[in-house]
Amino acid sequence: xxxxxxxxxxxxxxxxxxxxxxxxxxxxxxxxxxxxxxxxxxxxxxxxxxxxxxxxxxxxxxxxxxxxxxxxxxxxxxxxxxxxxxxxxxxxxxxxxxxxxxxxxxxxxxxxxxxxxxxxxxxxxxxxxxxxxxxxxxxxxxxxxxxxxxxxxxxxxxxxxxxxxxxxxxxxxxxxxxxxxxxxxxxxxxxxxxxxxxxxxxxxxxxxxxxxx
Amino acid sequence: xxxxxxxxxxxxxxxxxxxxxxxxxxxxxxxxxxxxxxxxxxxxxxxxxxxxxxxxxxxxxxxxxxxxxxxxxxxxxxxxxxxxxxxxxxxxxxxxxxxxxxxxxxxxxxxxxxxxxxxxxxxxxxxxxxxxxxxxxxxxxxxxxxxxxxxxxxxxxxxxxxxxxxxxxxxxxxxxxxxxxxxxxx
Numbered sequence: 191x192x193x194x195x196x197x198x199x200x201x202x203x204x205x206x207x208x209x210x211x212x213x214x215x216x217x218x219x220x221x222x223x224x225x226x227x228x229x230x231x232x233x234x235x236x237x238x239x240x241x242x243x244x245x246x247x248x249x250x251x252x253x254x255x256x257x258x259x260x261x262x263x264x265x266x267x268x269x270x271x272x273x274x275x276x277x278x279x280x281x282x283x284x285x286x287x288x289x290x291x292x293x294x295x296x297x298x299x300x301x302x303x304x305x306x307x308x309x310x311x312x313x314x315x316x317x318x319x320x321x322x323x324x325x326x327x328x329x330x331x332x333x334x335x336x337x338x339x340x341x342x343x344x345x346x347x348x349x350x351x352x353x354x355x356x357x358x359x360x361x362x363x364x365x366x367x368x369x370x371x372x373x374x375x376x377x378x379x380x381x382x383x384x385x386x387x388x389x390x391x392x393x394x395x396x397x398x399x400x401x402x403x
Numbered sequence: 404x405x406x407x408x409x410x411x412x413x414x415x416x417x418x419x420x421x422x423x424x425x426x427x428x429x430x431x432x433x434x435x436x437x438x439x440x441x442x443x444x445x446x447x448x449x450x451x452x453x454x455x456x457x458x459x460x461x462x463x464x465x466x467x468x469x470x471x472x473x474x475x476x477x478x479x480x481x482x483x484x485x486x487x488x489x490x491x492x493x494x495x496x497x498x499x500x501x502x503x504x505x506x507x508x509x510x511x512x513x514x515x516x517x518x519x520x521x522x523x524x525x526x527x528x529x530x531x532x533x534x535x536x537x538x539x540x541x542x543x544x545x546x547x548x549x550x551x552x553x554x555x556x557x558x559x560x561x562x563x564x565x566x567x568x569x570x571x572x573x574x575x576x577x578x579x580x581x582x583x584x585x586x587x588x589x
Contacts, residue, residue: 200556200574207549208488212498214555219501226513229503233477234581237524239488240481241531242550244411248438249445251458256433259459259466263429267467282509283501312498336557336567356511362567384557 193225195357197338202228206235213310213317217340217358217382219283224356281342284309284380288319292343292378297321300401304328308402315384316402322346322377327370328387328403329394335385337361339369344377346370366390409435411528414479422469432479433462440487446551449495457494461487476505478524522585534584542577545570 197218204210205218222229278290287309288295297305303326309317319342320328327346338360345354348367353359361367371377389398409417409431420428437458444454464486472482492500503510535543544563548554554562560570 198571198575199578200571203546203549203574203578204555207553208492209549209553209555211555212501216501219503222503223507223509224511226511229510230513231578231582234585235578236485237477237481237527237531237585238535238546238581239484239550240478241528241535242547243439243443243484243487244480244528245532246439246442246446246551249442249451249454251437251441251455255437255455255459259433259463262463263426263466270468270471282507283503286499310499 193227193356195351195353195359196225196228197221197358198360199231201338201360202231203235206232207239211312211315213312213315213382214338216283216287216310216317217338217380220281220342220380221340221356221358223281223283279343284342292319292321295319295321298401300397301326306401309380315382317380317382320379320381322369322371322379324371324373324376327368329397330366330368330390331387331394331398331403332366333361333363333383333385333387335363335383337384337387338382340380342378342380344375345372346377346379347372411478411480411524415474415524418465418469418472418479418482419474421466422472429462429466432465432483436465436479436483437462440483443484443487443551444491447491447553449491453495457487457490460494461490464490473505474524476524478528480528481524527585530584530586531581534580538577538580542573542580545573546577 201210201214201218205215210218222232279292280288280290288307295307297307299305303323305321307319309319311317322328338358339353340358341353341355343355345352346369347353348369350359350365350367352372383403387398387403389395414432414435417428417431421432440461441454441458444457445451449457461483465483468486472479489500489502492498535546538546545559548559549556556570556574557567560567563570
């Protein structure tokens with residue numbers, strides 16, 4: 191898989207520092223599964239976090255705290271669970287939300303060829319899956335905030351280019367686009383928005399409101 | 404408590420020893436890191452009592468998960484930072500933290516170069532410290548706000564009254580400096 195569109199380094203930094211909310215972290219972690227370069231960038235940012243921790247002004251911890259940790263060292267701990275095998279086509283960070291298969295997702299249809307499934311909303315930032323059959327797409331819209339779209343299967347294109355599995359498209363408020371799924375396998379995206387979309391036309395406006403876009 | 408702080412090589416070795424249930428090594432890690440984890444959490448606005456509770460949980464996690472520590476991938480400080488960060492997200496923000504298992508077979512391998520890339524984290528920490536200390540103020544301020552106020556770039560932009568693009572480009576410049584400091588010229 192060769193990835194041409196990466197999340198901005200500000201998102202990787204937010205993920206590493208813990209500043210990103212759950213919706214953004216889900217998108218970043220899912221991209222990291224496919225991208226060794228961005229994993230290396232996150233590791234560097236986390237190393238900066240380690241350096242900041244090493245240099246922070248320590249605040250005294252009571253002897254009681256130490257004694258209570260010592261008393262717990264011999265407690266039986268839950269076994270460390272590691273992912274031993276590949277299961278299904280769903281990247282690991284998404285599995286707690288939807289399980290092992292995109293087919294088992296309770297898709298909510300917007301049209302016959304377009305469906306979505308909300309995953310998580312935090313601080314007004316929404317993460318959702320969008321499933322578009324070839325030729326289907328989201329009506330022309332602009333944005334009040336930022337939007338990040340990670341391709342999970344298939345590919346789509348819009349006025350700015352073509353995006354395939356692993357790619358992240360980042361748009362800022364001034365971008366107006368009409369993403370459309372390419373011929374071939376169904377295009378499933380993980381889309382994160384930090385403000386509602388702004389649709390052109392009265393019908394998309396109503397549909398958008400209805401489905402919480 | 405008047406001993407000089409142990410250096411990063413000694414702390415890394417202590418985590419490896421803790422994986423073999425070495426209690427003296429654990430005491431060293433507790434004495435060094437528990438007050439720093441507590442300090443980190445209090446910087447982020449956690450109360451003294453809750454920060455102390457979470458610092459205990461963090462060090463207990465160090466004891467239990469030490470076998471997962473890989474000194475080729477991170478320093479002890481970095482590894483313990485990620486434990487404290489995740490505990491805070493779980494306990495205080497009550498959010499799930501989407502994380503990767505570095506050994507997960509689903510991870511796509513990178514180019515040969517990326518796979519060969521190994522950083523000596525013992526020295527890397529000193530180089531990173533220098534790099535962070537010598538970043539231009541406008542860049543280090545943003546990195547610090549991200550880690551020690553948990554503000555995402557959009558909120559930093561609003562707070563500093565800067566355009567989003569300016570904050571993003573300062574982050575890019577700072578990240579490029581970190582990459583250089585860690586000896587990766589790409």
